[in-house]
Amino acid sequence: MALQVDLPEKDCLLQNYPLRSVLSAPGPSAPSSSLSSPGVIMSFASRPAGASRRLALAVIATSALMAVLDGSIVTVAMPSIQSHLGFSSAGLSWVVNSYQLAFGGLLLLAGRLGDLLGRKRVFLAGMALFVAASAVAGAATSPAMLVAARFGQGVGGAASSAVSLGILVTLFTEPRERAKALGVFAFTGAAGASIGQVLGGVLTDALSWHWIFMINIPIGLATLAAAVKAIPADRGAGLRSGVDVLGALLVTGGLMLAIYTVVGTATAGWTSARTLGLGTLSALLIAGFFGRQATAAAPLMPLRILRSRGVAGGNAVQLLMIAAMFAFQIVVALDMQKVLGYDATRTGLAMLPAAVAIGAVALGVSARLIARFGARTVLVAGLVLLIGALALLLRMPTHAHYVPDLLPTMVLIAGGGLAMPAAAGLGMSGAREQDAGVVSGLFNTTQQIGAAFGAAVLSTLAAGRTAHLLRAGHDPADALSSGYHVAFAIGVALLVAALLVAVFGLRGVGSGSDAPEAAGDADTAEAPRQTTSGLDLAPTA
Template sequence: MSFESRTPSAPGAPRAPRTPRTPRPAGSPRLALAVIAASALMAVLDGSIVTVAMPSIQSHLGFSPAGLSWVVNGYQLAFGGLLLLAGRLGDLLGRKRVFLAGIALFLAASAVAGAATSPAMLVAARFAQGVGGAASSAVSLGILVTLFTEPRERAKALGVFAFTGAAGASIGQVLGGVLTDALSWHWIFLINIPIGLLTLAAAVRVIPTDRGQGLRAGVDVSGALLVTGGLMLAIYTVVGTADHGWGSSRTLGLGALSVLLIAGFFVRQATAANPLMPLRILRSPGVAAANVVQMLMIAAMFAFQIIVALYMQRVLGYDATETGLAMLPAAVAIGGVALGVSARLIAKFGARSVLITGLAMLTGALALLLRMPTHANYVRDLLPTMLLIAGGGLAMPATAGLGMSGAREQDAGLVSGLYNTTQQVGAAIGAAVLSTLAAGRTAHLLRAGHSPAEALSSGYHAAFMIGVGLLAVALIVAVFALRDAPEQDAPTPTPTPTPQTASALDLVLAPTG
């Protein structure tokens, strides 16, 4: 039954947007959750697999060091720049339709990437992967909102996603090395095809069909161009700081232009009849603060996600497979906490209290890394951090719930897109700041005559210190700015796995000078 208004409109009056039809159940919500989790797994694998295969890709396709960074940057630009727009399109066109289109595009682009014979072909395919990944990731959150309406069930679904992300990251690090060594780098992209085909076939059957609000409800072309251009330019500027520096005319000029575009977007939203992002969303208690917390947390966790892995390989001499296995306890700890206890703790103590606890654990985990020596023992020096990082299994679900607090159901895709956008911006900023700092410190010590191991170790310690500082700021924001945020009866988004950013590559390829 349609709930559209049948009241005649006055001549010349704008037509009222139709009320979205309640999604038609297409199967078990748990099966639908499995499908959405599989799509998230592809995104995680795509991010973590690529990093370990970079040297092989460079040698086979003849990439320059600067050009090779665009294997990661191309995906990052498209993914981070289009999440907000993709989320809104899901609300307007139907989330299932946009989800299926995103998976299909991601699959096609993966096939092209796997068959790439030139740098340009691979970079173009990676950009297309980012477009498809943004579409499927942004709307999957809105789909979950309609599938799981009871807070406890929604929290459990969120735990499944956190577990999928944590497990997928470690699987990707191990699988990337195995596939590259046993077969070739092409298979790090081709592995997406069987997963994606099964996901696509199942999604057609089990994802609820929704009609959306219709394009008349919010087609703000000017706003879409401003925010997409501004976000892409901002990410492009940040990931380029590793080569050009933060104070260069290029960085300052492009950064100023991206700020102007984003500011123009907000001005447009305040005056547009059908804004792409109604500003009332940001006035909801907790939404803005939770997004700030998430941005800081994700930026800081780059120090663990990438730099710890680089420490093990470049300083301790681990190979790619050993590194993946060494990181496995962290994935199990995060996933186990998110899947096993986060929902119960949030229900009992509230999302803000759980978030504060999780951030405190993460801060402690990175602080332990400040004492890690050049000749570290895994059990004594690394394993405690791997276990304490379980705080992420508390912080991510709690931040997600607060980030969606006060959102209306018709805005679920948009607010989810906003939440995921700040996640990508945080990842880009963390990669640029921490990797640039670490590489600069390492190069300075190498010029001063220190050994490569000592120089690398000191550079990574500097990155860990900045990570601790970012988490401390996030903790302060959580304590004071989220005091009045609602913690119940709000749709809960799921953190989207973060693609690895380009500056991580710069650390892998050139940390020794």
Template sequence: MTYPKRLALAVLSAATLMTILDGSIVTVALPEIQHELGFTPAGSSWIVNAYLIAFGGLLLLGGRLGDLVGRRRIFLAGNGVFTAASLFAGVATTSGQLIAARFLQGVGSAFASAVALGILVTLFTERRERTFAIGVFGFTGAAGAALGQVLGGILTDGLGWHWIFFINVPIGLVTILAALRSLPADRGTGRLANVDVLGAVLGTAGLMLGIYTVVEVEKYGWTAGRTLGLGAVSLILLAAFVARQATVGEPLLPLRIFRSRSVSSANLVQMLTLSAMFAFQVLVALYMQRVLGYGALETGLAMLPAAVAIGGVSLFVSARLNARFGERTVLLVGLLVGLAGMLWLTRLPVHASYVTDLLPVMVLIAGFGLVMPALTALGMSGAAADDAGLASGLFNTTQQIGMALGVAVLSTLAASRTGALLAAGASDAEALTSGYRLAFAVAAGLLATALLVTAAVLRPAAREPVSEVEAAGTVLPAH
């Protein structure tokens, strides 16, 4: 691999890692931010939700704009917005300022992340190089959330919560400068004048409203009139968006992309997997703090073995296994190992020993280091060259939807079980632990479903119709 390509890979991975870290780095800093800026307990959730809604709602639009006007331009613009918003968040002195900054961070992250994967698969066309590049890129996705909690604890305890945002500024500036030197310029298809504005409004509004509804479920409940009403409006908007895409001449989301079985099924498997994986990141941290009494730094350090295991496997092992056995086989193995880790969590005791009750999970969770690179390759393999940005945006969108659904559903289940046990006279620790065990059992069910879908539906891309990328001579990863 040439130096310019290595630099480009480093730029894409660094930008992606930065945006993924930002999604989880705030979780351990929430108590300190809440205290200093005067957030209410319910209001503090918007430090996370504002980012998540903007990020998940704009990924499809960002990916398609990259195909139309050039992925490099959208990548640079997204990183510029994210870097500026990080500075704004770090100097925020009121809750409103911080929420606004977090929303802008989500906007920048959406545009940068939406096209990063599309740039990667069009830049690395040789099979061995692409396998390695996707392995590195998968590392950023698999380890980013866990690393975010570690860094969040260290920075919050050592320097203060402001630095979880300030740290993005120099990284963002270096990334932008390196991107100007290393990423190839592209003009896109040049059809921006014909972009489907109505479709963009319908799709973005439907996604944002849907994610907003999901993240508010823990507060209002699934059967509340507010939840059902907003959910219905979101579904109507998304249905109108799909109908629009089927008839308009220049669709924002060409429905042809779903003809690829590898694209469709990989995105479904990712939603199921990320629902379980992100819930693991959040709920295990809460268990450590609320039941075991860990502080922010202790929680971050306790999660470090998971970050090292996931990162080491995805960076040094997954590419070789994918090249030798194929992504589908590696994905099945990774899901099995991850399922074993989630089942282990269903037996967590009230008085846990880190070495015997939690450390084995941190090792088994390395299975996700096999899952994400394989899913990345599978999710992009069926997309034509002109749709690489779209496929990248779609893949990232299903990732965010999976994370939002996982946290909302499993947190609600855990809270309901905890509330019922507290009402029955159980102690706080017993009620909380039982609630978390239920959530982990459901997460195990999600991983089992992902395993079944992978075994039953995913098939090697060679058995699918030849795509435009392959027709142009690009070698795609076999799976």
């Protein structure tokens, strides 16, 4: 899931485009080696049959698709929502920001609750809340009602998203099966971005903006019914094992405040007193959270998980990659509409080849390549393709033609179908099963932070370049195109940084040679390591 930032037209050229549609990467996976450990606190009673597991995968993929659609579909309907409900220009941004504050701020806490209460229980509760809030949003008659409903959607989305991949990797314990399941997840994220842009325009024009929320009701109810049947019950550690209330307050407040600070840079600027003051406060809260985790008897996020190079490196790659892909999914779409004159529907259709390319690679070959060459090697290859895709955009002329100037990028962006499943597997390669929920929440949280960073930095610098050229008397189309090229260049730089982390920071991870430090605890440091098909697995508890 990625962040959407509303950027006023008068202040910035990047307006009303969803970052949750930016290569929404699959969440992390729990290591299969820990599933059979006698020390595991949480485990499924029995491993369901293949048909039931496939149904569970469909349920999880559908919930992810709904989340991605919910981000991209809303932006197309923003003008209709504003005119119908009487939103002010400033207030309209809260249709987006209220969701993102709840979603991004609660992922880590929701993941830990899944470990304590049971992932199925948290998933079902989150889906139910998301559907109920969607019904309220679709029936909204005032700005306050819609903003409150969007906040509720964010809470529900955080709960279901934070634990869904923990459920998936517990069901799919064989490495190649797991890689295929992660490929399905990568495909749903890529496809949902383009489908949402097309579907949002169709629903709004043919029916009304209310239906961009109402469509979640039948899909969500069907998903809930299937989830009750397909997802086996699991037993969490229980609240009696301890809940770090202070840690939860610190990290939730810090993350929400950080997101609120970043989305406000579009109007307040990076050096304003507001940005510096709130940014400092959010940093202090998050620092206090880490200090608390070092001393808490039952920490919300055990710091041992960060001693795994797979977890630390995978999250770093995820953050940089999602930040960089703002330059593709959003800036390319803006170029099509503001410079080339495409409407929303045509833009969505023009982006479909990228979704198809990512899906073909993620579903067709990623699992086999990870099994043969290892997750780290596949991640590196995927990042190289993504760098090439964005580098091609640097040569795109102002009045570009689709086939020679844009289609090659749409093809090379298939590298995301390699990088996303590989990064997800590596990001959880050092986690234990009883920590799968919180590490899943951590992985999704870094995705949110990366999206916020990418949106704020790329949009601000691109808008600054465009404004400078307009003041100098340049043609508006040329000024916009030049600003977009700045975003493309920054995207390339971020992907190069991600590549360096993958090459040097993840050396030995995913190939079976990294040290037993991944588990982090003295009582497990000497346990034998298990590696299968290139996925480095933590020692059993």
